[in-house]
Structure formats: structure tokens, C-alpha cells
Amino acid sequence: MAADDARIDEPTGRAGPIARFHAFRRDKPHIFVLLTMMLAALAMMEPRIWVVLTISGLAMGAMVFLMASGMTLTFGLMNVLNLAHGAFISLGAFAGASVLLWLSTQANQPSLWTNLIAILPAFCFALLVAGLLGLVFERLIIRPVYGDHLKQILVTVGGSIIIMELIQVVWGPNELPVPRPDALKGAVFLPEWLPVAGGIALEKYRLIAVVLGLAIYGLLSWIIERTRVGILIRAGVESREMVEIQGYRIRLLFLGVFIAGSALAGLGGTLWAMYREIITAHMGDELMISVIVVIILGGLGSIKGCFYGSVLVGLINLYVGYLEPRLAAVATVALMVAVLMWRPQGLIPVIKL
Amino acid sequence: MSEALLSLTRVCADIDQYHILHGVDLAVPKGELTMLLGRNGAGKSTTLRTIMGLTTVTGGDIRFQGQPITGQSTPRIVRRGIAFVPENMGIFSLLTVRENMVLAAIGGTMDPARLEWIVDLFPPLKRFWDKPAGNLSGGQKQMLAIARAIIEPRELLLIDEPTKGLAPAIIDDLADAFEQLKRQQVTILLVEQNFNFSRRLGQSAAVMNDGRVVWSGSMTELAQDDNLQHQLLGLGMGEHQ
Numbered sequence: 001m002a003a004d005d006a007r008i009d010e011p012t013g014r015a016g017p018i019a020r021f022h023a024f025r026r027d028k029p030h031i032f033v034l035l036t037m038m039l040a041a042l043a044m045m046e047p048r049i050w051v052v053l054t055i056s057g058l059a060m061g062a063m064v065f066l067m068a069s070g071m072t073l074t075f076g077l078m079n080v081l082n083l084a085h086g087a088f089i090s091l092g093a094f095a096g097a098s099v100l101l102w103l104s105t106q107a108n109q110p111s112l113w114t115n116l117i118a119i120l121p122a123f124c125f126a127l128l129v130a131g132l133l134g135l136v137f138e139r140l141i142i143r144p145v146y147g148d149h150l151k152q153i154l155v156t157v158g159g160s161i162i163i164m165e166l167i168q169v170v171w172g173p174n175e176l177p178v179p180r181p182d183a184l185k186g187a188v189f190l191p192e193w194l195p196v197a198g199g200i201a202l203e204k205y206r207l208i209a210v211v212l213g214l215a216i217y218g219l220l221s222w223i224i225e226r227t228r229v230g231i232l233i234r235a236g237v238e239s240r241e242m243v244e245i246q247g248y249r250i251r252l253l254f255l256g257v258f259i260a261g262s263a264l265a266g267l268g269g270t271l272w273a274m275y276r277e278i279i280t281a282h283m284g285d286e287l288m289i290s291v292i293v294v295i296i297l298g299g300l301g302s303i304k305g306c307f308y309g310s311v312l313v314g315l316i317n318l319y320v321g322y323l324e325p326r327l328a329a330v331a332t333v334a335l336m337v338a339v340l341m342w343r344p345q346g347l348i349p350v351i352k353l
Numbered sequence: 354m355s356e357a358l359l360s361l362t363r364v365c366a367d368i369d370q371y372h373i374l375h376g377v378d379l380a381v382p383k384g385e386l387t388m389l390l391g392r393n394g395a396g397k398s399t400t401l402r403t404i405m406g407l408t409t410v411t412g413g414d415i416r417f418q419g420q421p422i423t424g425q426s427t428p429r430i431v432r433r434g435i436a437f438v439p440e441n442m443g444i445f446s447l448l449t450v451r452e453n454m455v456l457a458a459i460g461g462t463m464d465p466a467r468l469e470w471i472v473d474l475f476p477p478l479k480r481f482w483d484k485p486a487g488n489l490s491g492g493q494k495q496m497l498a499i500a501r502a503i504i505e506p507r508e509l510l511l512i513d514e515p516t517k518g519l520a521p522a523i524i525d526d527l528a529d530a531f532e533q534l535k536r537q538q539v540t541i542l543l544v545e546q547n548f549n550f551s552r553r554l555g556q557s558a559a560v561m562n563d564g565r566v567v568w569s570g571s572m573t574e575l576a577q578d579d580n581l582q583h584q585l586l587g588l589g590m591g592e593h594q
Binding site: 245 | 405407426427428431432437439443445446447448452455456457459461501
């Protein structure tokens, strides 16, 4: 067959360093912003402090990523603005904390393996409770308002208030202290022979949060990029009708994604609860600002964008919090504004608005 | 004419508040390529979308293999064995060619022999197999759209204006591919504006006007009767030579 009229751009010739820099900035905007921020911070503080803040920022980013990844998927695939996502975070935190309190004997042992007897059920219970709530929420509250953002905002804010009030009914109106398992307390020291960072104390829990965040990011990326369900999700982001024309029930896919997104919010809530060691019913609302910034900054519907957005938000919080604490609160939003002025679609958009 | 695989009886359909189909009667014979012709706005694309459950049916009956499918969900209709290639081709442009094909194989896996036959039919697909489908040219996208529809054996293919906006050389390639499908006795209902293409491929034909089928018969009969073409399709003498 003679049809050979594809127009796939092939690089031609050698590019100079300036052209290569522009190409890098255009093709890898997330890496460009991340490196710029890290280098700028390094120039403004002692290297040892920079290492500590960077690892802490990565840990915060990892936790925010878990909470935000579900929302970017539901927004990206289903075009649903679920402002009750924060309530799922709170519920997950309370569910996980309840298991930790119930298994406090195991949580208070110095052995990590004994601690895991409390931690793993806490994670599983948070995933289960938040996922089940997601199932009920999608059926009762979201389903009647698909395609109407204004109604989505109204009903999900209403749903959020109800969930948070129910949390107070079940767990009481006061703050709930959460015991961090013994093996996750304390710090590890970097070896003395390391240049610059030698002897620095790093909080164990933050390191674990980074590892867990990276693991979940890897798992989600693998599902989205490599599995049939992932291909379906990406296809659904492009055209829901065409997914149905291929023979798949998009509603079922929506439901599955919503449940998974809610469960991830619950898991993120439990991680956050162990990090802060004290939780309230409204903690999710406070985190929603970071979550919304992350999904807009990263680009709607993109897991990769969500991951880098979370890391950027975590880092800027810590860097600015150290350099000028009074500006810490506005730094996150300022970062989002700056990125959106440069790239209105976010760093790695999946959906073109 | 052989028995009808698909039949529409007095089908009426709306899109939003507009009444588009006003009682469509159509029979698609098994194992034949049927052309659905008509001027712009006659209701051809809406007829295909209505068969696929993508519009609101307000009256009439659609039967596939003798079973009613009126009002059923699109995925259910697809799983009965009907594949649909819409006018805009519906390619997932962010997915690779391979991923587009993987999704189209609703059984879960692609039959290697069938895949080989398809890439022989449409060689550019092999060359751009792991490239984003959005990078393909218009003709290649159409090939991918048809390849998706035939990656699994289907009872019926509904294809909406496959030649729209394509260069003549590509249209010839597509016509060759349809000839092969015809030889395999795949049942096809093809909406088309290009009369030369229709005349070359069609075995039976139906002509629509104002949301109704106003003529149906054999393609040979329509192709040989200039007056009928002029009356039904507004074609001038020699316009399709």
C-alpha cells in the first residue's frame, strides 16, 4: 500500500547549548522547575540544612501525592470536581488511627515487625473504609451530577460537611492523638564519611514516607502505563464515548477509579495522621488547598504531574518555611501562579482545557 | 437479496431537542456491503449512531440477528458483534497505535494471525506501532480506525465516511482493503458521500433524505441510472465520472 504520509518530527542537525536548554525546558518542564527550585534554595542556605529540608520536603510531597493522586484521576478521567476529597482524607486518618489505638500494644513495641502487625491493618482498614465510602458517595451523590461542575461543587461540599460531622459523631469533637509506632520514631544518622551530609540526623518516618510515596507512584505509573485498565483510563480521559464504542462500560470504570482514588486519600490520611500524631475531623479541609494546588500545578489527570507537583509543593513549603516563615503560607499558591503563567495547562497535562 | 442481519423499522431519533430521524426503514443484508447515501444533513450519520445506541430513540424498532437492540447500551450492542467507526474516526491520539489496537480487542488478546493480516492490509500501522496515534496522518488514522473495528471477527461493521478529507491515493488503498473484507463476506454498512467509491464497492444501497430512507435497491441499479442519481443525490450528469 502506498500510504506513507506520516508527519512524525525527527530531530535534524546538531543543536547548540542554548537551543538544548530551551528544548529541555519545553520537554521536561517538571524537571526544570524542580532543579531550579532546589538549586535556588541551595544557593540561599547551608548545604547541610538544605539536605535535611530537601528530604523533609520529599516526605511531605510523598504524603500529599497519595492524597492528591486520587483526585487528579477523578478530575482527569471523570471530569468530576470532588471537593469532599478532604473528608475522605480525614476519614482515612480516623479509621487508620482507630486501628493503631486498638493495636497499641503491638504499636508500642520497639520491633518493626511487631509494629507492622498494627501498621498494616491500619493501612488496610483506612483503604477499605475510604474506598467503601467512595463507592457509596459515587452512587448516591456524584452519579446524578455528572457533567455539571456547579452542582458537583454544591453536592460534594454538602457531602463533605456531612462526612466531617459524622466523624465527630463517631470519634467525638476533640482532637485525637495518634500513637506513632515505636520503630518509626527517632532518627537515623547519615554516615560521617559522606561529604556535606555526613552525620546529619534524618527522621525515620520521613524516610519511610518517601519510600512509600515512591512505591505507590511506581505502582500507579505501572498500572496507568502498562496495564489494560491503565490504557482504558487514559483512553477515557480523551473520549468517554469512544471507550463505550470500543465495548467498555465507562460508568464501571468511573466507579472503579473513584473507589481507588478515595482509598488512596484514606491511605494518605493515615500516613499524615502518623506524621502529625494528632488529627481533627477538619484536617482534610486544611490539606485540600495543597491537594488542589498540586493537581492544577501538575496538570489535570496526570499521575506523573501529580507526583512532581506534590514534590514541588512539599519542597517549597520547607524551603520558604526555613528562609522566611511568614511567607510559607503563600509560597505554595505563589508557585502555582508562577507555573500557570508560564504553562497554563500545568506541568504535564493530560487533558487540554 | 440474502436475509437481513440488521433491520430498522420506522426508527425515529432525537439529538437534544431536534428530531433527526423520522421513521427510517432499512435492511442490511448478511454478507454484503451496503452503502448508505444521501446529501449532507440527510440523517446518515445519525442512523449509524442510533443503531449504536448513541442517540435517543423515540420510536420504531432496531433488530440485529432478529433480536431487538433498541435502547440498549452502546457497550452491550458492541459486544453483540457490531463495530462502529465514527466520522471523526475516534482515535485515541495520546495512546500508541498498539494501545489503540489492544483496547479494540475486547476479548483481551489479539489473535496473531489476524493481526498479521491487518498489518498486511494497512502496512503503515506496523511502522508506527509504538508511536502516539495522534502523530499519524489522516489516512493512517482512518486505517487504524478500521483496523480496530476488524481486530476481532465482528458480525457487522458500521463505517461513517471513511474517505472524508483523504487524498485519492489513500482512498484507493482503502477501497482495496474494503474489497478484501467483501471477499471475506463481512457485512458492512458504509455511509459515504463519494459516489465513485460507493459505486466501486457497494452491493446494495439505500438513499436517505430528510431523516428517511427514500430509496433502496442494488448499487448496480443506482449506478446505471443517471436520472435516479440526479433525483436522489443531486448528482449532475457525468459528475461522478
